[in-house]
Amino acid sequence: MANTTALKRRITSVKNTKQITKAMELVSASKMRRAQEHASRSRVFKRMAVDLLNRLSTLTDVTAHPLYKQRAISTHLHILITSDRGLAGALNSNLFRAFTKELIADRDKAVVSKVIVVGKQGQRFLAKLDDVEVIAAYDGFPEQPTASDIRPILKQALTMFKAEDVDVVDVTYTDFKSSISQVVETQRLLPAVFKPSKVNKEEELSAFEPSPEKVLDAVTERFIEVNLNQAFSEAQASEQSMRMMAMKNATDNANDLVDDLTLAFNTARQAAITQELAEITGGAEAMK
Numbered sequence: 394m395a396n397t398t399a400l401k402r403r404i405t406s407v408k409n410t411k412q413i414t415k416a417m418e419l420v421s422a423s424k425m426r427r428a429q430e431h432a433s434r435s436r437v438f439k440r441m442a443v444d445l446l447n448r449l450s451t452l453t454d455v456t457a458h459p460l461y462k463q464r465a466i467s468t469h470l471h472i473l474i475t476s477d478r479g480l481a482g483a484l485n486s487n488l489f490r491a492f493t494k495e496l497i498a499d500r501d502k503a504v505v506s507k508v509i510v511v512g513k514q515g516q517r518f519l520a521k522l523d524d525v526e527v528i529a530a531y532d533g534f535p536e537q538p539t540a541s542d543i544r545p546i547l548k549q550a551l552t553m554f555k556a557e558d559v560d561v562v563d564v565t566y567t568d569f570k571s572s573i574s575q576v577v578e579t580q581r582l583l584p585a586v587f588k589p590s591k592v593n594k595e596e597e598l599s600a601f602e603p604s605p606e607k608v609l610d611a612v613t614e615r616f617i618e619v620n621l622n623q624a625f626s627e628a629q630a631s632e633q634s635m636r637m638m639a640m641k642n643a644t645d646n647a648n649d650l651v652d653d654l655t656l657a658f659n660t661a662r663q664a665a666i667t668q669e670l671a672e673i674t675g676g677a678e679a680m681k
Contacts, residue, residue: 397665400658404651411647417480418640424536425572425633431537432569432626459555460585460613468505470528470550470559471495472582472621473519474566474628475512477532481632482639484567484575485514491577492565496525507559509546511625536633538625540618547618554583566624567631573638575631580624582617 473492475485499506509529510519516530529549534542553559562583567575 397658397661400654400661404654404658407647407650407654411644411651414640414643414647418637418644421633421637421640425630425637428536428626428630428633429569432623432630458585458609458613460551460583460617463584464557464560466502466504466560468507468559469499470507470509470553470562472509472546472550472562472564472624473511473515474564474624475510475515475518476632477513477534479514480639481636482642484632484635485512485518487577488515488565488567489518491579495563495565495579496522500524509549511546534625536629538622538629540622543618543622543625547614547621550583550621551614551617559583564621564624566628567635569627569630569634572634575635578624578627580620582620585613585617 471492473488475488479485496506505526506524507526507528508519509531510516510527511531511534513532516527516532519525519527529546531546550559550562554562561581563579564582565577565579568578569575
């Protein structure tokens with residue numbers, strides 16, 4: 394009887410856990426759809442920025458701008474985008490594995506590593522590392538960060554690059570490919586990476602106000618901002634997708650566990666009934 398009582402309690406506990414994981418799965422699925430739509434809209438802005446830079450390249454040398462200038466790398470600024478919460482499968486562990494390789498590559502080249510970390514999970518990870526200077530840490534970002542949310546990070550990266558405090562800026566995040574495929578990516582933000590492509594004659598621009606150089610300056614910073622914003626959007630979509638899959642797997646495992654426990658419960662109960670019948674039969678026989 395004690396065994397069946399314990400099994401009954403475990404079955405109830407697992408069913409309660411299953412209800413929680415199922416609810417979290419549904420919530421994450423809803424958030425993933427919104428994040429995916431936001432990421433798709435961000436891609437449009439990125440294409441527009443590239444298109445405008447292509448048109449500017451017909452009037453001025455875009456790559457001559459200071460933000461495109463390549464220089465010897467002695468200090469490397471990393472922007473690491475992680476999640477605030479866990480329960481997202483291998484999202485953060487994949488990020489940490491790839492980011493560790495970046496840090497090892499810096500160390501092997503005698504390059505100083507500096508980090509701007511986003512997310513509480515990343516902060517906990519970096520707290521365990523030596524020889525890495527964390528210059529800023531952010532958490533509590535909204536599910537769909539706006540330009541105002543991201544601008545402090547962008548401003549800090551631009552200021553440090555222009556002052557030559559850092560020679561290169563990379564952002565490491567999880568790129569959303571599909572609901573079942575997310576890949577860790579490291580993208581170069583600074584110096585800005587732009588390869589002019591051929592522009593049709595009718596798309597060429599002939600005049601700018603106030604000047605091509607000033608327009609280029611504004612567009613370049615906007616181009617970098619769009620790339621950073623895209624990284625945040627892809628990271629958010631990936632987080633919700635991986636959390637949805639993790640909760641789905643947890644729900645499926647809970648179902649399997651309930652089935653196993655129910656079978657064990659029925660077996661134990663049947664054994665108890667058989668034992669009682671045997672005792673009753675034995676008692677009846679003894680009284681004859």
